[in-house]
Amino acid sequence: MSLDVETHPVTWYRSSIFAAFIVAATAFTLPGVFGALNGMGAGGGAKPEISNAANAIVFGVLAVGSIFVGAICNTITPKWTLVVGTLGYVPYAAGFYVVDKYEKDWLLLFGSVTCGLSACFLWVASGAILLGYPEENRKGTAISIKFALQNLGASIGGIISFALNIRRSYRGSISNATYIVLIVIMCLGFPFALFLPKASRVERTDGRKVMIRKSPSFLKEFHLLAKLIQIPTVLAIVPLMLYAQWFLSYQWQFNFAYFTVRHRALNSMLFYITGLIAALSPVE
Template identity: 40%
Template sequence: MAIQRLAQFYRSCLFQVIIVGLVSLCEPGIWTALNNLGAGGQASPFLNNAANALTYGLMSVGCAIAGGVSNKITPKWTLVLGAAFYTPYAAGLYCNNRYGNEWFMLLGAGLCGIGASLLWASEAAIAVGYPEKAKRGKYIAIWMGIRQFGPLIGGSISLAINVNTRSTGKVSYNTYLGLIAISALGAPIALLLSQPQKVVRSDGTKIAYMRQTSLSVETRAIWRQLKSSYLLLLVPVFLAGQFGVTYQSNYLTTYFTVRSRALASFLTAVVGFGANLITGYLLDLPRVSQRAKSRAVYIGIAMFISACWIWNAIVEVQLSHQESTAFDIGGSSFGDSAFAVYLFFRFFYEALQTYLYWLMGEVGKGVASEEYRHGDVARTTGILRSWESIGSTIAYVVGATHWSNLNQMILGLVLWFATIPPTVVALYGRWEPEVGVAEARPTPDSSSVEEQKVAVAVKA
């Protein structure tokens, strides 16, 4: 009996989301932990920004087609391949920090861009497309919440090693060793995923999946979504949603000591975890329509992010007129305010990310065939990451120059406020549900919910 329950849990949506979360912890979680150190832990942000620009430049193209790859070879194998390409990035930072090697850091960044394209499209397709609608917010929050343990672990290691470093500069090279080891676990963990046809939801239904697809089907389906008026209105928030993170990294590197940056890496994970859970809970509130929840949550997040940008602008203007600044933990009330705005910004940024992935799960909800909708979820989440990557590429290119932090802050603030009008139009407009791709063939697991429940009961 215990073995049967364990087998059922192994095939459940919850277990798949936990595995995706653990892979995310090991890969983008550790990547985030490294970048939360400010400039990847380096003394100067310019080379790290150039490496990240390369990563996101590759992702801007790769993510757009990765959803189609996921539909073709299944999310499981797409995730395994994607996870395997992350570790060279952390190793490259280590070699650059200790030996001054630059080419390996750039090679690692390029491989990471390929891997991230595959990983982000596949894990988002699982976390967004597998759960039933009533639990989607909670499962997205679990996925993104587990990912926060990557920065939490990384921040803990960094804080322990660098706690006595009260100056600015680069972190100890020993910081990277534990993070590299964690990153290497991602691909083996991804092998524990089940194929979609073997997963059963809590209501007894199986996951609909694209059993047969082709390059021409995926190309036309992706092109159809890229032309969608609804998604085009959301492009600005995809582009600018990540833009401020580069400025924040440069801000942290320029104005704070090494141990303050290590503390920021740790606390960013804590506030991010809270943001994921709170946003997921709000998006799954019962007896509130999907449309009402979508609008209310976005308006709340937009108001708070706008307030953070204004607060950050006030702080940055004052800092830009000071000749030399190196805030330490608890050093002054103004330094504490400058540190606090960074954490508030990261809290509401994570809330925005959770919301946007939940919103992508709504795409195609009116489509008659569940198989078509699930195929679109994989493509749409890939497109989301593609536009985010384009924005991040531009941001890191700007960050790799010697443009002042003040100018970078102004650009980020203007871009953020420019995203609000089109996003509001998208959320308050009335859109006809889009049709699927006619050539995609449905899975044979097309029995009704009640039939599937009976099958599950008999098997148990």
């Protein structure tokens, strides 16, 4: 006996899958290029000490700030949370350019704070949209689209870096042109985010509306958060959360320490191409 599921017509630019593609486009331009830049080690530069300090700031701000951004997301809506999340990555990438060209690190340290704050908003909004907008039978597809385009962005960033530094068979930093191209790609994240439909305008094939439940106050939001982190199943995935990003610092600096500029770009490209293949692989 088969169970028929009623299908409602939807406008393509208001569909849940279109929303997933918009989130994926921001992942392509921002976390994707962030990964391509850092995948070469030392942010593509020749000074790992400053890049290590910068990334410590990025992930420190991200770890603390994300706790509070969930409440903000419920208040200003996922769309505007995503838009805010696109604003702080460019100063971070520009900071590496300034360090390499002028040997000044103030912009990189400032950009690390803005990148960490933006990442809080971007990742919280992405999760809310990918889990809250799509129909039940499309949530896996939506998440796969996001990570596929994120890895595609990192792969293309790696290809660009490899192509622009193919003659740099020595230790040092990537070309200034490489930084400029990657920064330009990052700038596209903001206009992409503006195309995300509001939750109230999303049309789903099952006919249901996207529901965003707002608490009466921020205090109530944090009260609910305190209850959430006491749930055993949530606590059980904390070790996986810690493990997920643990290897990156080692991997990035290993690439810097043992390879030429050209091969650092090649290694970064191959790593993310493998991630792209994994994101597109069917799972039964």
